[in-house]
Amino acid sequence: MSSPASPAGTRSLILERLLGDSGDAGQVIGAGRSMAERALPFVMKRLAEEIGAPVTVDLQSVEVARVAEARAVSGSCYAMTTVASTISSDAMTMVMDAVAVSVLVCTLFGGDPEQPVATIDRDFSPVEIDVATLVFQELATVLNGTGRRSLELKLPVPRAVTGLEASRRVLRDGPAVRIVFALSTPAERGTVVITIPQRVLLSRNPAEVDAEDNSRWQAHFSEEVKRSTISLEATMPLARLTLGQLAGWRVGDVIELGDMAQTQARLATRDRTLFVCEFGKLGNNYTVRIKRPHDEAQDFMDGLVQE
Incomplete structure (x- = not known):
């Protein structure tokens, strides 16, 4: 990304990085954390039941970031896919580091989760890419949500890429929220980084959605009370x-x-x-x-x- 040509451009970039499109970093982080925390138990259930991988999933962090930095925290060896939605061609960028891929492949094919695994330091094989894509699919399905809270992602997710193809993938820059999930066994811990542009996350108007949900529950609760x-x-x-x-x-x-x-x-x-x-x-x-x-x-x- 090229540097701003003027002090005003530099100031604008700094403010954008600090505050994001919404002008309120707290709102962005709150919306991202709320979505991630709601999804977490379902992610764990789907990985255990649908895939059969005995791994623990934790929410590691939620922070304001840039779309262009989606690959920055995953090292040099990773699997990546970008999911489109009805309003954006890059509504969700998902990056899985080499440790997470190693853990998943090992546990999925009968490895002992109590033992350390050899971290992959090469381009992933087709089987490893398939495993990463499968996990991306489960994560995207859960995070997508339903109803007015839905991100309206276009599923299934595209097959993951790795190596030179992944590094050459152009990411349209802009303010985003970064959600980091940790996939771990007693011996190893890898990460899946999910980057969602703020324009996509806030298009759901989470405050309005939550208010509507609260009103619906209050009405339902009131009806139940009236029947007592x-x-x-x-x-x-x-x-x-x-x-x-x-x-x-x-x-x-x-x-x-x-x-x-x-x-x-x-x-x-x-x-x-x-x-x-x-x-x-x-x-x-x-x-x-x-x-x-x-x-x-x-x-x-x-x-x-x-x-």
Whole structure:
């Protein structure tokens, strides 16, 4: 990449590298980390069940980067593929280093995961390329997502390349987010670097998607709560009595209700008053008719006046 021709160009490049297209590195990293963390358990499951490779997958880092630097952290020997989407020809660049390829090939073909493996220091063989492509496919499928969160990748992924062909692959530069997954066994640890341009990552509007998901879950939860059952209790107030009068009560005594008791029934659940009601009778059934919602503030004021 050529250097900027002016101080203004240099400043623009520095700001772009620090902040990215969004102008907010935190937003970019947050969106990338959220996507990676959601995908991680599914990646582990697919590698174990679909491929049969007994490797551990960890999220190593998420950071702001450049698309042109997609190969920078993988050494001189790596496998690479670039996946297109509906809005970009380079929506996802995936690079697997030699250690990760060695680990996968070894474990996939029955090697002992407890033992160190010989790291490949040459161009990969067709079989090794096929294994790398298979893992790229699983990662891209999981990271792609579904619905409004989807990156809309064009799958299956292109077959991986290595050696001179990979190094000659031109990457259109621009701000990106770099997601690094570690593939490891007890003896070895390799990496898969996934670089997504910010224009692709932020086109999903993750804040809007997450807000929509939250609203949908809140609505679902509210409906479930509405279906739950509770016990209601209707009570009527007695006249105000002294403790001496209360102490004088005996079994069989009849207690007179106050003049307003029938119109001041309280409907409550779990010790919380909901409505003020009127007690009555309809046919053979006793009833309470709701008069108004219970006002705690007014009830408190009425209590002070009575005292």
